[in-house]
Structure formats: structure tokens, C-alpha cells
Amino acid sequence: MEIRNELNGQLRIVIVGHVDHGKSTLIGRLLNDTGSLPDGKVEQVHEMSRKRGMPFEWAFVMDALQAERDQGITIDTTQIHFKTAQRPYVIIDAPGHTEFLKNMVTGASQADAALLVIDAAEGALEQSRRHAFLLHLLGVRQVAVVVNKMDRVEFDQYRFEAVSREIREYLAELDVFPKAVIPIAARHGDNIVTRSDKAPWYDGPTVIDALDAFRPQQTPTDQPLRFPLQDVYKPDDRRILAGRIESGRLRVGDTLRFSPTGATATVVSIEGWNHSQPIIAAQAGQSIGVTLDKRIFAERGHIAHLEQGAPHVTHRLGVRLFWLTSEPLTVGKTYTLKITTAEHRVTVESISAVIDIEDLSSTPAKAVHRNEVAEVVLRSRSPIAVDLASELPRTGRGVIIDGHDVVGGCIAVEVDEGPAASTNTTEVSHAVTTEERFSANGHKGGVLWLTGLSGAGKSTLAMALERALFDRGWQVFVLDGDNVRNGLNAGLGFSASDRAENIRRVAETAKLFADAGVLVIASLISPLQADRARARAIGGERFHEVYVSADLATCETRDPKGLYKKARAGEIAEFTGISAPYEAPESPELTIDTGTLAPTEALGELLDYVDTTFGKTSLKQGRL
């Protein structure tokens, strides 16, 4: 089987371009001039136009909705079949209005080739460029340009050449080289099916010639096998793994490996229904079911492939993305990324660049707004099996889902294999290694131990840091000295031994959190050198001491809880700094002086430290 019959293979053509440049008109006219309209259609369009008090409107052939006809604008994409002497076509009309970009994407994503329509008088406008860019992202590489409404510029050759040059230059920057640039007047039928005598200076192809010159897309049968599972069926005693082969070929007897699990098994049969003969092989484009020799764990979302030529498996993915919804994409937000049938919860780690559609320049940004195109880094908790779009487009692209809706699309442009999850060197018997957790989270777990006087600003800093890191998608949690005394450490007082035990328990708890991959911010006065040394011993090398310093006088004037006042009045015994000692750390990993730094500066310093110590650059150095 072939994805499409290459002899009389149908070709799907999308018509794109700026609003009102004449896309629907072109299709109406094309259908009419090739004799493809059903009987009575032209009369109906006459009647629709007359009813609305307008001259005959070819666009009404395609614009079927009342709202579209009343407003003279295409709202949603539509498709129509027609034939030339050479082959059958599906023509896909796409709306040009920026409001309906999601509909344009819906239509264009299904095309093998595109006609980009540009108004001769207006030239390439914003959506002309955006559509060209999206075609490129959607993988539509064959493009021809028509410069429409030539009647409105008196079929001026120089105007045509200026528009033609401008769009060719733009497309060239996208690595797209149009097969033809054709001067037409869609409304009047010039150069659509028959050559126009109004542009004797033009001797290139007509629209029909250009369509027939497009090539059918090659079925990716010679590429590496990718067989993503849709479902597992047990109709009887068979266990059938069902899905569609996206690329390559598969034969009975092949040993399959599944990503991301790494499970392997051999194909025993290719199952079908109502087949006269057993099926022994299948290839790209076919929806099939297979049975295996072993009952391995395999489910929807896993990709079967051969030993050779496996997909990448990663927790961190660089994508080029287009955004289709009014709520902007921002750093730290979490979405569902769906690649073939696999879904992953991903957090936006960074937005490397938003691309200016006008001149294709890029600028770093904090958010991607509706209809924008950007380069983004996504971080996933679960391992993603994926290909680079440039190598295997069908398994190298995906959609972003937010809530109930598809809100964007993306193609994989960079894969970060990350620290090799397979080199499992820890002796823990967990099936999930520490490295894997770190790799999934995109940061290390650890303990950030904030020590300092009451009122030095530990809790404020701790909570602000927790917020900031959480917003970036980190696994982070504050263990606050005051809060733990209500639960974990309820019953402990303020005697020297109780204080020591208080700290030991917090240190042990923090360590467990850190093992689980969380960055723990422990915020405790922890006045004694010895107690903190013990906490450090418990936490090991993941323990980082931060001295939040402010002199006693400053803390006393701040006195947020009124404790100093009470201590001075003798109402609280053994109050650190007044009636009990505070031993400042001798060599903390970091000192933050809240006496001189503004709160935002203090947070900034802390964030920088956390980034380099626990963040992704620290992962790259492989010091886990």
C-alpha cells in the first residue's frame, strides 16, 4: 500500500494569503473554468449576490456560511474536490483574517502544496507573511505565488515584478523557493485556466499548469520505523497493539523496541480483519495491529521502532511553536504536549525568541501572544520519545493542550538528551533514580538552609523564593521553623536539647524531600554552630547554608512578631540574640545581608545562587 496512489494520486492544495486578497474568488473561478461546478451552482451564486445587492461574487461558491456571505469574508476553512486532466485535487480554502488563524492552520496542515495569493495593489501584507511562515512550520514546502487583482493595476508588468521580487526574497529567507509567481485576475479568470491576453509580457505557467507541476509527497517508507501505539485490544486470547505506522516498514519477525520504556519483543503476526491471506508486512500510512511474542508493558503513547535508528528520549525539548489562543504562553506555565498519541505534562522553561513576522528577526521574550511564532524550551516530567522535525516530521511535531483545547502547535528543533538516565550508579533500590528525578524536574533536589536571627527576613525570603521557583516549574517547598513546630515537632520546647532535636528532625525531613527531587528551603533560626553542622552531615553535599544576616538592632526595630519587645520585657526566656546566643556561620555557602539589600535584591541574589547550584546549568556539568 502507498499513502497515496502516485499514478493518479490526489494532491491537496491550500490557498493562503492576506484577508480579501482573493483566495475564495480564485477557487470559485478555478472550479467554474474547469467545468467542475455542479449544475445550477452559478445560478445560485447569482441569486445570493443579487439578494445581497452586490455584483456576482465568485467567493460565494466556497463561503457557504450565511455569516461569511453577509460579511464577505471567509471564517472557516473548507475543502472541495476537483480534477484536471492530470489528476484529482482537493482544494482547501483558508481564511485570511488574523482572527481565524486557527482555522487557517487547520486547513493548511492537511495540504501537500500551497498557493499564496497576494493582491497586486497591496503587496505582501502581514498575513501573507505569517501564512508563508506557518506553511513552513506545518511542513508544506511546495509553494506557488499568485499576484491577484492584476486588473486593478492595469496588468502593469513593473508592479507585478516588484511584488514578485518582494515575496521571493521573503520566502527565500524561509528556504522556500516558489515554483512559479503568476499574475492573475481571479474575478475575471485571467491566467487561471486559460492564458490571459492582457499580460502578453508574461510567459510562465497558468494556475492550472502550476498545480499540475506540484509533486505528490513521498510516502516515508524508507525512513526509520515509527509505530506509535493508539491502543491495546484483547478481542479474544490475542493481545493486539494497534496504531498507525508513521514512517518506515514493519515485518513479521522484526524485533521491536519501544520508547521511552526500552522494552523489546518480536512481532508474531500483523492482525487484520476480512483478509484472505495472512499479512506479513506493513508500511507507513497503514493502520495496523500486531501481536508480540512477549507480554511486555506497552500502552498508548509508546513508540515502536527497530533497534537501529531509535527516536530521542528526553526530558527537555527545544521547539519552534505557533500560538493560537488569547491567553499568552509564559515561562513557568504547565501544559500538555501531545506528540503522536503520547501526552506529557510540560513546563515552559524559557522562551528563547519570539520571531518578528515582518523581518524574521528574533527577540527574547517573557510571553508568546496569540498568532506569534517563537522558539521555546519545554521541560517534561515524563521522558518524551521524539524525533527532530527536520529528520522525521511526523514524529517530530506536536500540539500544546491547555485545559480542553489545542492552543498551539510545535515542531522539535533541539533535543537535550540530558544526563544519561541509563547510567544508574546509585545504590538505592528505587526503580526511579535520583538522576532521573532531577532530569525530569529540570533541576536538582537539595536543601537550602536559611539561618539567621528572628526578624532577619528568613521566612519572607523563603516564601518569595518558593513562589519564584514554583512559577518556573520547579519542585520546591518551604520547611518553616515556626510551621513545623505545629506538627512534626509539636511538643518540643526551646531547651537546648529540644532545639537540637527540632533541627535534627527538620534536617532529616529536608533530606527525604531532597531525595525525592524537591528543592527544600529550610527556614530556621538554628542559632548553634553544632546543630547546623549536624544538619549538614544529614543533608550531605546537597546541603547549602545561607546566612540571612541583619544586625540585632535592625531586627529589633523590625520586630515583625513583637517578640523582641516581649523578650526585653522578660516575657520570653532564652530568646535568641537577647537571652540566648546566636552563633553566626563561619563559612556559609552564601550570605545575604538584608540590612543593606532591598527585598527584591535579596531575592535576586538568592535566585542566582539557586540557579547555578541546582538549576539546569548545574545538571549539564554532570555533577549529580
Add this chain to the structure above:
Amino acid sequence: MTADLDYLESQSIYILREAYNRIDKLALLWSIGKDSNALLWLCRKAFFGRVPFPVVQLDTGMELPEVYQFRDRVAKEWDLDLVVEQCPPEEEMDQTLPPLTRAAARKTEGLKNLLHNGKYQGVMVGIRRDEQATRAKERVFSPRSLEGDWDVKDQPAEFWDHYKTRFEEGTHVRIHPLLHWTELDIWRYSKREEIPIVPLYFAKDGKRYRSLGEKNITFPVDSTAGTIDEIIAELVVTKIPERAGRAMDNESEDSFERLRSAGYM
């Protein structure tokens, strides 16, 4: 050459399997016509011989006798979980609709009852883009509002075979696994696969049904095509639209759009 049919078939099977995996409570609407017969056939291919969800006929009591006979025979032979949903009478329809459209609207109401009583989250319908211009605007997974309305002016993005499969509580989705097929494809496929067909499609006394609907609002068209091959030959050259015999489509410019916006198939 029927390689193109393999492609169409594969795509439909992919859609059916997505629906079955993603949507909890599914039903298939079986009009007993050529398209939904092909759809049932594709289900058997997708799920290895078994149709794993209820198959519903929205019955107005106005189908031709051959249709009922065919229904009962095939349901038994294919071991279908057949559900017959009786549609409410015409008097209960929106009286501002043109009369024939009103008759067709009975099915919309029948469908609403079915969805409500059966708590279905997804219904599969064998419509095609080439049948009718508003159907050409459809999505493969087409969400409906709480009231069952189709918001044609704000449809979801659908690309790269990723479909909308998450919905608000109480709404449902229409799944259209045949959207990309043409009338001619269906006949060529029916021939290749030897799918059973209601005999009304074949010409008798110079007339045949090209599109099968209720007897009060569907009319046979002039034809001498008495076999599948002759039907295929006829379709290659005809310039008469498929639904020319469907009165409600052509009653006024917007009648079919209104019908569909309100939830018709």
C-alpha cells in the same frame, strides 16, 4: 488501482481508534445508507471484527420498507448492539423552519433524546465534506454545546491528526470518520469490500435513490444504473449534486445551515 482507498481506510481506522480510546461513552449513528454501512464496515476492520459500541438508528417511522428489512438482517448478521431511537413528531419541531426542513429536524430531536438518556459523550456520524457545503466546514472531532448546537463560527483548531477530545461536562462531540471520503470513493470501496447495500440505490424503472432519507422528504433521481459499476460510471460524469433529491437542503439558502447549527447531522 485502489491504493487511494487503502489510504482513506487507514485514516478512518485511525480516527475510529482515537475516538474509542479517548471518548468514554460512544455510539454510532446508522442511517442504513451507503455511508454509514461503510462506516460500520470500517469499525469492524478497526476493532477486528466486532463493533464495540451501540449502533443507533434515529427512527422517524418514515423510512422505506427495504430499509427496515436491511437493518434487521444486517444487525443480526453482524451481531450489532442495535438501538432504535424513536424521534418525536413533527408538531413538536421549531415551527419557524420551512416545512420540509421541519420534518428533517425530527432526527435532531431524536438525537438529543438519545444523548440525554444514554449519556453519550461521542456520536460517530458518516457525513462527508463533498456532500454539502456546510459539512465541508466540519472538523473530524466536532464539539457541540450543552444544547447540542454547532458553533460553526468558532470551531477548534485541528491539525496533524490531533483532535479535540476533552470537553466540558454535559457536552458531546460528533466524530466524522468519513469526512475526507467522496461519494465515488464510498462506492468504489463498497464494491471492493463487497459491503451489503440497500437495493434502493440501484435503478428500477429509470429511477434510483442516490441519497437515502425518509420517504416524505427524499426522492429518487433519474438513472439507469442497476449495478455498482454502473453507479460508479454514472458518478464519474454526473454534474448533478448528490443531495439533489433531498428536499430540505434546497428549501432556502440557509435551511441546511440552520438545521445543522441546531444539531442535525
